[in-house]
Amino acid sequence: MKPAKFTYYAPETVAEIIALLGRYGDDARPLAGGQSLVPLMNMRVARPAVLVDLNRCKALDAVSDDDGTLVLGPMVRQSGGERSELVRRLCPLLAQTLRFTGPRAVRNRATIGGSLAHADPVAELPGAALALDATFVIEGANGRRTLKPDAFFVGQLTTAIEPGEFLREIRIPKAAANTVSAFIESGARQEGVAIGGVAAQITLAGEVCQDIRLAAIGVGSGPVRLTATERTLLGRKLSEALITEAAKAAEDDVDPTTDLHATAHYRKRLTVALAERAIKQALAGPRTN
Amino acid sequence: MAQTYARGPIGQSTLRVEDDPLLKGLGAFVDDVAPPKNTLHLGFVRSPHAHARICSIDTSAAKRLPGVVDVLTGRDLVDLMKPIQVDPDKPGFKITHRLAVTIDKARFVGDTVAVVVAENPYIADDAVEAVAVEYEALPAVVSLDASLAPGAPKIHDYIADNVIYENEQKTEGFDAVFTAAPHKFVRTFRTSRIAVASMEARGCIAIFERGLGTLTFWTSTQVPHIVRHALSEMLGLSDSKIRVIAPDVGGGFGMKAYLYPEELVAAALAIKYRGSFKWVQDRVDDFLTSNHARDQQYKMSYAVSAEGIIKAIRADILVNIGAYASFPMGSSLEANGGPRNMPGPYDFAQFAFRTRAVATNTCPTGAFRGVSAPSTFFSVEGMMDTIAKELGLDPVELRRRNLVTKFPYTNAMGQRYDTGSNGECLDRALELSGYVAYRRSQPASRLLDGKYRGIGVATVTEQTGQGASRYKERGLYRVPGFDAALIKIEPSGKVSAFVSQAAQGQGHLTTWSQIVAQELGVVPSDVTVIQGDTATVPFGSGTFASRGAILAGGAIIRATKIIRDKVKRIAASVLEASATDIEVADGYAFVAGVPKMRVALSDIASIAYSLDARLIPEGEEHGLEAIAHYDPPTSTVSNATHVAFVAVDPATGAIEVERYVVVHDCGRVINPMIVDGQVHGAISNGLGQVLSEALIYDESGQLTTTTLLDYHLPTALDMPTIQMEHMETPSEITLGGFKGVGEGGVIGAVPALAGAVRDALSPLGIEIIRLPLDPPYVLSMIEAAKAKRTN
């Protein structure tokens, strides 16, 4: 398990990054935290001819509040994001999700942008991004374009980022007042790689569900929105019984496949259980101001 | 010759297994061993003064050099190690201490004053130069006479007369016998100081393994176990955490049977810095600091009957021991070596001696092949030649009248000779050399074709294979005396032999494999001998003092017997026979007389190691190995006659050795080719001592011979062809009947060559009482004699 040879660049500006990505096109891969890419390179499953290391570019790891939108540079480290006061305040679900993205040593290095761009179907952040209705800013030689999650996540390990482009920014709308959220997941052991997980963000008016976004992971080629459950709950008072019933509807939203870690049937069952728990856990937590 | 021995691998000139790697350049001498990464290199700042007070040492400039890691003085090291102390608290001994790096005074040129630690040996040399030492020079004593002179400067403050060791003994009734004898002869003989000059100088690598807290110490030594024990004692690290490895050693000859200060320093620094340190000596440093030898004086007084029968001998011996007593042999080794060897092959009852080891401001002296015996027999045989001449007897005739020919015999020192062949050896040597015919045709002038030509005959003994009791008697507590062998028939049926000794070229791997093979009924190529590594081989003494064959051979014989008996018992169980009926040969155990009823050793090994369908017989321990020690009860005595023919060029004083004959008896010969090699090499060492080798200190104590241009080792041109024959009179004391052989060649060569020159120059009235007989000295004697005659 040693990576194949590659040409290495460590540009310090965005312009250089774009120039390099443009020059090498399909041969180049941006290197963010590397926590998913380098294992694949070690196994020689991934073997980019050119690696453009984003870690030296200072402009990419900023967290800011752009008038009510949380703006994240792609190189914000996952452990840094979790600790960020701004993230916690504007976007509690993201902070909650970041606790689950891996062991501390991995999160110290792994980036928010890297995980989103990697688009692993069992990764937590794409689920959160979907629930948060994040906007993905992609930049390349032809300038910037923005995509919503449904357009960004194309398939397993595939996003809409084209050769020559990279994920330049993630923009997440600030959670509205009276919003609650939770992320939970479950795996084959007490913690670790998830089999499935659910991110929930609910905005309440009193006890009534005013807005709700639920996203499940591990049940498709990318994160899946649990629209049937959402529909059942939207505009209604969230009683325990209603939540249980609504969660059952999640079965209709997902169409998972069987793999090493679980059967399709199990994944459906798990999604239902986690949806119920995520909603209940969110409701048990504090509301945003 | 009561015992007869079966034919087998012993006695064959088996080609050496050592040779293949050495011939391919695959030997591994200390400097060939790859040291770990980041190994640091040592350099030693040597005193340029023979005797000086150290006033100050400024290490700052040296420390500033890039690549210099540290510079340490004696004071920095004093807490890391105990001083070297060797001699016992017994009458005659004075206990001395030596600091590996001296603090107060330098006591010889080469005494160590500071140590540098650097990233490579080049920088180490730079740093040595950059250490500034301020000395206050003191008067130095170099010679025996100067050291013993009244009011001579003291080498060690606590030794008033510079005599470190003294021993005086006299047989009962000596004075009366001496006085009563009709003839008295007195001569004083001197032998020069010589260097061992092994082709590989000294060196060591000390590797401290931080994880395990262990020290692996590679060193060019003859005595790895003694080094380990000494390091343990002086550095305070458990000997179980020290592994001493003597890799290939490029010659030792006794000089490497010592622990040296550099070894202590390297090991101490490795422990202190938890790292690796290496030091490899250069030739100049070797001449300055590796133990010298044979700076001795023998005043011999003989009382002889009218028939030339020796009645009594008195000897007064002085040994220049240099600045310090060395570990582990101490100050008494050479001083006692003289009287111990002096009785030699001759029969006399009355003996008196006084022997003293005298300190001087010179490099310490110690063991070199034969220790004192070459000087002793130079003196003894010199006396025999002189007495024969004075009494008008042929030198051979005088010897014959005095030789011990009946065995067992106990000499005047109480040493028992179990068997020997002094007379037979002499007869055969005379026959081979054509002595009688030579004498008959020899002109009285000794001049033939413009050169003085003469013949020298020396009959000598060699004390070999000493055990623990002998060393304890001599006060050499640091020399265990015994050796050991651990023999294993491995699961495959092949054999491993782990022997406590460490070779320096003698061919241990080959000879031991022959003994093992003989005793276990296998072929030598199935035997692998392992030696020189304290981690793998059992504890023992090491290789020096012609003890290899006897001690290792004895231990091997004892260990193999245990295994053979076990093989027989297992075979008996397999073959359903009685163990007493089983014989072992050719890789099989078989029922005596029924060779078809047999079981292969490899099968027996499988059973013994529980790798077979058959379980080991009830009551039998697993494995097929045994360890045994051997400690011979006394010395064993080899004997030889050397006959040398020389020609002396009166114009140049140059001596040419024209012919050389040796008849030698070292008991049962294991490998004649290797014994021949030992004798050849030793003769060349003796030839060097007689003809050319001398370390010369000037009056201030500076060594003037510090290169191979100044110190003359014999070359192929100097050595004659050697005609050799073996007699085999097995010892009745030692296991296997072996006697030692490593040193005999020097012991015989020195008196034989000196005697031949004496014979050649006898018409001139020249007495040969001093060595070496280098051309200027010989020419000066010839010229002086001629001048005397013309006067």
Place this chain on the structure above:
Amino acid sequence: MAETRSSGYIGRAVPRLEDSRLLRGLGRYVDDLAAPPGTLHLAFLRSPHAHARIGSIRTAAAAAIPGVHVIATAADLAGLFTALRADYERPGFNRSEWYSIAVDRARYAGEIVAVAVADSPYVAEDVLELIEVEYAPLPAVVTVADAVKPGVASLHPNIGNVFFQGSFKSPGFDAAFAAAPVIVRETFTGSRIASAPMEPRGGLAVYDPGRDDLTYHATTQMPHIMRTAIAESFGWSESQIRIIAPDIGGGFGPKAYIYPEDILSIALARKLERPVKWFCDRMEDLQTTLQARDHRFDGELALDRQGIIQALRVRIEVNAGAYAGYPFGSSIEAAGGAVMMPGPYRLKYYAYEARSIATNVCPAGAYRGVSQPTAFFVMEGLLDRAAAKLGLDPAEIRLRNILHADEFPYTNAIGIRYDIGSYEECLKRALALGDYAGYRSRQTPTRFVEGKYRGVGIACFTEHTGQGASRYRDRGIRRMPGYDSAVVKVLPGGKAAAYVSQTEIGQGSITTCAQIVADRLGLDINDVTIVEGDTSLTPHGSGTGASRGAVAAGGAVLRAADKVREKMLRIAGDFLEASPKDIELNDGYAHVAGAPQLRVAIAEIAAVAHAAHDRPPPKGHGFGLEATDHYDPPHVYITNATHLAWVAVDPATGLVSVERYLVVHDCGRVINPLVVEGQIHGAVAQGLGQALMERIVHGADGQQQTVHFLDYLLPTALDLPPIEIAHLETPSPETAGGFKGVGEGGVIGALPALANAVADALKSFNANINRLPLAPDHVLDLIDQHRDRRVTAA
């Protein structure tokens, strides 16, 4: 056992001597060793097919890479070594061989087809990618059922895919079985698992062409056996071979084997006359290090109406993979399970049939506990089913059958003798410490508490430890000597060293051996050096495995130390003018009992013995202070234990969490409680992994799908509960020192305890726990089935 006074190190919780260097990062595992100058790196091209004929191999493109030295196939290495063969030739065993590189045919995905030697491991991997091999895939047999179908081609000549088969039936079995009124039967299967030591396998072969000898540093538990195997394979003398097992990062059984990589690296080191190094990566380790526990056990337990066991019958099938490994051969799992099955209960009638079957997957072999975890998964599972059927509490049915203290020595149904034990006491103690009765009394029929189903499981078991030569011969294992050896020396300076034939692989044997030596010789433990794992330094013996360290190696150390002790006492007696039997050794001194001022330092005794003293050694006793001794335990020694596990099952996720775990254990005389507890903790964790999450999955084509730690799951700190341990000490009256083994017991108990606990928790679902692992999807299925699966009556 001669009871003499000791300085009390045996039995003390001495912190380990091994730790200091390991904690500082100064351990020396194979890949940490400073590679000698000129070292080349070896990488292995492995068959991607489970079964394929190998056609042409093209290496030209690969050979053009700068830094490559050699690319070799079987043809290039022909004649350098021979195949390894471990089994006996006797009825029940079918002869097969394992050649280290595939010739013509690859028999499992991962088998080596070619090798590359290069300047660096990076380049070596580059080279592998460019070697082109033509494969003609053949049908792969992956399961036992497939392998023995009529008409399936044999993987090895003339074996019909049966490596081994054996059977046994007690006289009178049929009648006893037929007469029993109650019979429970079930088929139990375990998943194939990996030992997954944290350090994968590796080796560094240094061949000295000058001396024609080899030093091979290897991740091995059994250097002496490896040396013999290599000598045999290469036709060398063992004298030419030195095997060094440096620090070993976990062994657990599979590192007791000789692997193709070992043989190939040695062959290449010799061929190239350069040091050759290899180090498996995790993917290679998971695919090619011997796997284990691919078992199917059909068990039938016959009882009377009081729940007293009448007879037990079991049929065992083991998927042994493609080859029989050296040294344990093909029978270790199949025959081992069968022999160890009878356990701690009174059982007179026993019958088994067992076989090992060859398939196109990675070879299987010894892994901590070998087949005992499965055997007790079966036995304890059947007992719980019988209890349910009879309306007895699981504890009660065990109490009715378990052997009592007054029944020892006891010879079980297949003739294995149990010397002594505390079987009943262990169970009772565990029930008391766990407040079992209280827990049961609080339990509801649904077992549903605070959102989870909660239950308790009991497992009683025996652990076969310290087997000697005769046991291995009985089992048909020829290459395992069975005895162990030690050389104990007191060196001239008075400190001690012991050279032991076993190998430290993390179990703390350096410390425990040092305790024995220090105890017997009256030395401070810091003055004792223990050397293991080096065939040049240590005496011949078996090595580390099968819970034999304390018994066999510990016994050898004890015996050798006592010989040295005796000599020290004689010398001390000489010094002190006292009888040796009145002398005690303590704190570095020998002193007259009751008169501590009458003493002589052990350092002085050592000086005398080594002729480094003016006092001679006592006449007739020879020089040195050292002794070699061997210990071949005459039988097998049975350690016993009871495990109790409390679990909670999340009905929404199927995730099982272990909430409490209790072990009461008796391994005879305990040398170091700290070390014994560590062994139990680790083994329980491995049992927990097997019970709850670990599984190697093969596709129908024989491809292994779980090749890294993202797919092959090991338990983490979150999965393990704190483990409570109580020791009972019933010293063996037969072994040296009274020691019994302990290394494997934790796994053996954890499997049945956890399985039974989950079954108890899911009692209301009548969940049939007969298959492992109890992974979330499996558990959720069990809950979902929710149908009455009553235990089948006879």
Place this chain on the structure above:
Amino acid sequence: MTTETTHVRLTVNGRVYERTVEPRLLLVDFLRHELGLTGTHVGCAHGVCGACTVIMNGETVRTCITFAVQAEGAQIKTVEGLAENGRLNPIQQAFHENHALQCGYCTPGFLMTVTEFLDENPDPSENEIRHALAGNLCRCTGYVNIVRAVRAAAEKMRSGAVQR
């Protein structure tokens, strides 16, 4: 920025090292085989087992999935840098006293993880300890004694801090 080799300069345990390496050289191979600091181990080379954990610029990282070139200018602390004046530090000592290691292969990774953890959370609960350790695999100890050792180290370090 080149194909073949790149220059790296970094500080490990207070000592500055400079080497020229291939960009693909993993940081763990660099530490182990270029610098000879073999205390850091490779257990999986895919970032799961945690054996290769070191502290880089104040935070734990997995060196088997980091390239050496990426450590240019970094401050790294490895297990070899933990002992203080040759003495085991309180975490190491607690591991020793509580028998928290067996084969020792994974131990350096645990020590580095615990170093960061106790630095941030000096008084952790058992549950917090288990979560902090969950990214490191151990196959020998069952984690029982590692958890104990972390608790003991925390106590010792807290009491030490009070004394100071």
